[in-house]
């Protein structure tokens with residue numbers, strides 16, 4: 197049921213913008229959140245702090261290269277232990293994963309994307325990201341291109357002895373699922389996508405696959421359930437992580453969006469409450485792409501220090517609504533998955 201060209205993915209992606217979910221799904225999701233947050237609280241705090249301390253020493257400093265017309269961006273930490281290939285979603289690009297810097301003037305540093313790279317580098321993964329030619333990945337043509345690019349890059353960096361893993365979100369998730377049938381990965385993470393497994397002859401040789409998904413997207417959840425079952429039966433090591441919605445708070449955006457001032461974050465939260473964009477518990481009533489929050493900001497003459505913050509806030513709102521967005525919140529489990537299958 198997938199397409200070889202990007203156009204239908206784009207259509208799906210666009211359709212998604214218009215989805216309004218029935219209340220009862222929201223209520224069910226809410227119950228899930230309560231359950232999961234309850235379980236999460238049992239996690240020892242010290243472990244979390246240790247992770248953050250490590251990451252503070254990690255700075256983003258990429259190298260950018262255009263190879264035969266394909267953009268490749270990478271960063272290699274000291275003494276790398278493995279290699280992570282990352283594939284963005286529709287309308288994304290490799291430049292979303294690193295902050296704007298002298299080495300990468302067009303880099304955007306989206307909050308979730310950059311956080312994944314920081315976690316990867318802290319765990320000694322060399323990170324390599326490629327930009328798709330079109331808005332979305334072309335599953336047939338670009339698997340050959342990207343396979344060649346990765347192999348060229350690994351050789352050039354003298355990293356041939358290291359294990360290779362891959363993470364792709366949305367269109368990038370379909371892409372990674374296909375790529376993994378053509379080249380060898382130790383394990384993969386398929387994020388907010390069910391993959392293209394009906395078009396791949398999945399055998400025991402297929403790499404361990406972790407689905408990181410947002411069950412509020414019920415249609416996709418059903419497809420993932422089927423794939424989990426089929427792949428498990430074939431002897432593939434599979435698992436899933438369900439990402440649930442989060443309530444906004446006055447500091448939620450300031451905490452997660454680099455460069456967003458706390459006062460603006462509080463004012464935005466007040467605006468969200470007054471406009472009914474969040475319920476009384478702070479849960480968004482719809483996807484960040486649907487809520488007219490930018491219009492409401494102009495009405496209130498709320499001005500952001502930098503225009504790029506609009507995209508950052510948008511991403512965090514989508515994340516909080518938990519229907520379809522890149523997420524770094526589960527980085528610990530995702531990298532544990534990679535590390536336990538090297």
Ligand SMILES: *[C@@H]1O[C@H](CO)[C@@H](O)[C@H](O)[C@H]1NC(C)=O
Nearest residue numbers: 263264341344345346348349
């Ligand atoms: C770039 O193009 C040349 C000429 O077509 C080809 O030989 C080479 O393999 C390509 N390199 C990569 C990494 O795709």
